[in-house]
Each structure stands twice: as C-alpha cells, then as structure tokens.
Amino acid sequence: MPRLTSLLPRWLIQPDTRTVLEQHALLIEGERILAVLPVETARQQWPQAEEIPLPQHALLPGLINLHCHAAMTLLRGYADDLALMDWLQQHIWPAEGRHVSDEFVFDGTQLAIAELIAGGVTCTNDMYFHHDAVARAALDANYRMVVGCSILEFPTPYAADADAYIGRALACREQYLGEKLVSFTLAPHAPYTVSDATFRRVITLADELGMGIHCHIHETADEVANSVKEHGMRPLERLAGLGLLGSQLVAAHMVHVNDAEMALLARHGVHVAHNPASNLKLASGFAPVAALQRHGVNVGLGTDGAASNNKLDLFADLRLAALLAKAVDANPTALPAWDALQMATCNGAAALGLGEQIGSLRAGLQADVIAVNLAACSAQPCYDPVSQLVYASDRSQVSDVWIAGRRVLAGHQLCDAFADRALAAAQRWQARIAQHRNA
Ligand SMILES: [Zn+2]
Numbered sequence: 001m002p003r004l005t006s007l008l009p010r011w012l013i014q015p016d017t018r019t020v021l022e023q024h025a026l027l028i029e030g031e032r033i034l035a036v037l038p039v040e041t042a043r044q045q046w047p048q049a050e051e052i053p054l055p056q057h058a059l060l061p062g063l064i065n066l067h068c069h070a071a072m073t074l075l076r077g078y079a080d081d082l083a084l085m086d087w088l089q090q091h092i093w094p095a096e097g098r099h100v101s102d103e104f105v106f107d108g109t110q111l112a113i114a115e116l117i118a119g120g121v122t123c124t125n126d127m128y129f130h131h132d133a134v135a136r137a138a139l140d141a142n143y144r145m146v147v148g149c150s151i152l153e154f155p156t157p158y159a160a161d162a163d164a165y166i167g168r169a170l171a172c173r174e175q176y177l178g179e180k181l182v183s184f185t186l187a188p189h190a191p192y193t194v195s196d197a198t199f200r201r202v203i204t205l206a207d208e209l210g211m212g213i214h215c216h217i218h219e220t221a222d223e224v225a226n227s228v229k230e231h232g233m234r235p236l237e238r239l240a241g242l243g244l245l246g247s248q249l250v251a252a253h254m255v256h257v258n259d260a261e262m263a264l265l266a267r268h269g270v271h272v273a274h275n276p277a278s279n280l281k282l283a284s285g286f287a288p289v290a291a292l293q294r295h296g297v298n299v300g301l302g303t304d305g306a307a308s309n310n311k312l313d314l315f316a317d318l319r320l321a322a323l324l325a326k327a328v329d330a331n332p333t334a335l336p337a338w339d340a341l342q343m344a345t346c347n348g349a350a351a352l353g354l355g356e357q358i359g360s361l362r363a364g365l366q367a368d369v370i371a372v373n374l375a376a377c378s379a380q381p382c383y384d385p386v387s388q389l390v391y392a393s394d395r396s397q398v399s400d401v402w403i404a405g406r407r408v409l410a411g412h413q414l415c416d417a418f419a420d421r422a423l424a425a426a427q428r429w430q431a432r433i434a435q436h437r438n439a
Helices: 039-045 070-075 084-099 102-118 131-140 162-175 196-209 221-231 235-242 259-268 276-281 289-294 314-328 337-343 346-351 385-392 418-438
Strands: 004-014 019-021 024-029 032-038 050-061 063-068 121-126 144-151 182-188 212-217 249-253 271-274 298-301 369-373 398-403 406-410
Touching: 004 032, 004 039, 004 369, 004 385, 024 039, 032 039, 050 385, 050 398, 063 249, 063 271, 063 298, 063 314, 063 346, 070 084, 070 102, 070 131, 070 418, 084 418, 102 121, 102 131, 102 398, 102 406, 102 418, 121 346, 121 398, 131 144, 131 162, 131 182, 144 162, 144 212, 162 182, 162 196, 182 196, 196 212, 196 235, 212 235, 221 235, 235 259, 259 289, 271 346, 276 314, 289 298, 289 314, 298 314, 298 337, 298 346, 314 337, 314 385, 337 346, 337 385
Parallel strands: 004 050, 063 121, 121 144, 144 182, 182 212, 212 249, 249 271, 271 298
Antiparallel strands: 004 019, 004 024, 024 032, 050 369, 369 398, 398 406
C-alpha cells in the first residue's frame, strides 16, 4: 500500500474554479491527490493517514514557470544593464560559447531547481542546450521539467547547424520516453535566429510526435522592425504563414503585439508566456496582458533566465504582473488577484498540455502542492488569502513543497542533498567564469 498523507491547511485553494476551502483535508497517495474533502470525513474514511497540520498555511498547487533557461543561473549577474541584442551578442553568447557543457548545464539546472523548489515552483518550462543534462538534473532532484530543446541556425559547441540541434533533441526525447517528470518540446530560439525551412521541419516533427513548441516571439520592437525589413512582414505574420500557430505553441514574451495579432493568437489557441521582470530589465516593453486575456489568449507566467531577471522568483513576478497589467491597461481592475494566480498555476498547466495532471488541487491530479505560511506580520490580518498570496507574500513564506507526492521541501529545508552539491559547483563555476569576464 502506498503511504497515505493528509495535509490539513487553514485554507485550500483551487485556482481553476477560484475556490477557497476551509476545514478541508488534501489526501496524497503515492504520486497523486487521492481526495479533497472535509477534515472529519477524511478522518473517518482514512484513519490510518499520517496527518500534517498546516494551521496557518494556504495550500495551493505548485507554481508553474512557463519560460525559463534554468542553467543560466550560473550567469546570474554576469552582464547587467544592457539592451537585449548587445547583452546577447557581446556578453551572453560568447560566455556560453566558452563555458556551456554538459557539466555546466547539469550544475546550473540543479542550482535553479534548488531556488525554484524553495520558492514554491514545482514545474518549469525550460529552453536550453545539453537537453540530456537538463533531464538528468531534474530527475535527480525529483523535479518536473519540460525540457525545451533549443534550435538555432548557427553553430555552438553543442551542435553545428539546425539539423544537428534537431537530431540531438529527438535522440534525447527517445531516451527519456516513459519518464513521468520530464518531457520534451522543440524550441526554435526565435524568428530572427531560425529559418523558414527549419520552422517547417519543426512544425512537421511536432505534429508527428505530438510535441509542444516553445519559441521567443515579438520580444522587442527591433525584432519586429528587422523582420519587416528582411521578410517584408512582422514575425507573427511570417510564422502564421509557415503554419506554426496552434495550441502546441508557447510563445514567450509577445510584448509588441497589435489587436489583429492578439485575435490571431486567440483564434489559433497559441499560449503566451509573460515574463514581466525580464521585459522590464531588458527594457523590451510592456506586454498587454489584460488585452491578450480579453481577446481570449491563454497567458501563463515565466521568470525567463536568471541572467535577465535576476531571480527565479515566481511569487515576485506574480505581484509584478498584477501591478504592471493595471498600469499598462490604465485600469486598476485589470488582472485581479485570482487571474494572476491562475496565470501562475492552471493557465501554465494548460499551456503545457498538462491541464489534466497539474495546476490545481483535485482528486486524480499529480500531487504537486505547496504550503505558504501566512502567519507573518507582513501577511496579517488575512481577510482574503488569495489577495495575500498575490500582493503581500513572498517566496520566503513557502514552507513545504511536494512534487508527484514526494516531499521535497519540509519546514523551509530542502529534503535532498542535491542543493548542497549545486551550491559547491556554483562556487567552482564562479571562479572559472570570473577569470574570463575580467580578462
Ligand atoms: Zn527567454
């Protein structure tokens, strides 16, 4: 018999139906949520369950980070205060060319996972190279990772051309078929780094293999202007012509988007990953999140990589997204707390095609669950726990985390030793990378 655990929170939050339950228990059996029901009924039905009292806590589904480059934690603070193309071409791409390897990606991804778990993020939609190292890092840490396999036209130490990137992506996907915590998407980097022919190939493969696609789209005004110069049309029009738009696509950023394009995205069921901190730091602009939602586009929330945020803190970005949406829409009722919380939970799950597995707290779903302590002075008094979580909480209040039923954070402490190893590795990488940075 799998172990039975009964979580007894002060509030139990189901974002998909915007429900807050009190006096309810959440039963975990194995990797799944067995039941959500009144405490007394739970005790009668399953007297043998081990009870975990969480008397000052809100219980909610683990947050879902819809756009990240986890391994880039090792470049956190490496190059700040620069415009996107300068930052990429003069700093990030050369540093990646010098340092990125299986070892770099494994260590950087585990450093990211330690930060993500401690901050209540239980699933990350990643995009990077060395997919095998990302998958190994996630499985070793019992972390749910959607591994985006980067595809570019130009060579890096990882692959020589688009065909080679795609070949490595497919081989890696094959190797991990059947693993429950990791899955793979094809991740053509952006319209300005990927050719029409490669996009066509990606679309065909994604269709044949049932894979998702993850791509940066309309991140900066320059990207849009350059596409008009080079292709005679905006990137989204070009991608629509190629047949890329569909419900398998997660479009990261979508900052510069007009009404007709928002309608196009909605019509094709494209999902958008909104990255407010990264867009602010790189001065990319302000994604019109409220307008996207009015058009019916599903919008989730991402941190982007630690090199452009500089933290993988979805609680901070939840608050930022809710505040920013109001200013951008000149409307204080835009993106209310429930909508923001949905972005970081059930919307992210839907975008990844995982809506039947994660993103809320219901019987049958995977037990990806977090407990947030709302007893601190900064979170009291508490009239509305959802308001508190979005506007007045931070990640340091996350006390306990379960992923697929396994407790990975207990009383603010990570349960596995991988974080200590990742921390020691980060020190070694810092010494190595700093030498070149200062040279
Ligand atoms: Zn990105």
